[in-house]
Amino acid sequence: MQWTINGRVYHAEPDIRTSLLDLLREDLGLTGAKKGCDHGQCGACTILVDGRRINSCLTLAVMHQDDAITTIEGLGTADALHPLQTAFIRHDGYQCGYCTPGQICSAAGMLDEAARGWPSHASADLTAPDLGDREIAERMSGNICRCAAYPNIVAAIAAVASADLRRAEAA
Structure with missing residues (x-):
């Protein structure tokens, strides 16, 4: 196989x-x-x-x-980190690091879902999801961090979402 x-x-x-x-x-x-x-x-x-x-x-x-x-x-690689990996480092979005790979993969998938316009349970506008802290937290609710680094995880994801939005607006 x-x-x-x-x-x-x-x-x-x-x-x-x-x-x-x-x-x-x-x-x-x-x-x-x-x-x-x-x-x-x-x-x-x-x-x-x-x-x-x-x-x-x-x-x-x-x-x-x-x-x-x-x-x-x-x-990503050690020489070319994915933007989420860089953001997790900058925003201290990890403590013990055990959940970090799952958090980052989930965030990558979540950002793609949001870019496609898929709403979540927290979406106020079902036609244009706004990736604020509440929306990100809802979309990431399936990923547990036992160290409780949630504010930093949300900040890291928000930073990447904001950068993605700026790139899309510039294009």
Whole structure:
């Protein structure tokens, strides 16, 4: 079996009951996504599948052989950080760092959702979501930070959202 992860093809023969998270971590050595609760409640395992954020602990690896999978390892490099990685550093959006890969992958997916005009439960205007603190917090509610770095996480995401908006207005 094969998977395309971070633009690279990987081969493995996992048991058909293997979660995508376990395939990534145990079979392929991609340990960025963390195993937090293993029940889809904490978001530590969040990755992007075809650009959409998912909890990798809740899906079987065999279901995603034809999908483009992106993990934290594929968002940026040490030499060229993703804007969210840079913002998390600048805004101290992490403490212990355990949830950070899932937070960043979720934020990347969330920013794409907002750019597409998808509303959330906190959206006051369903036709044009405003990524204020309340909206960001609602959209990120599936990602738990046990260190409670939420204000800094929201600030980091807001900084990237603001920069994205400025780029879009300039274009």
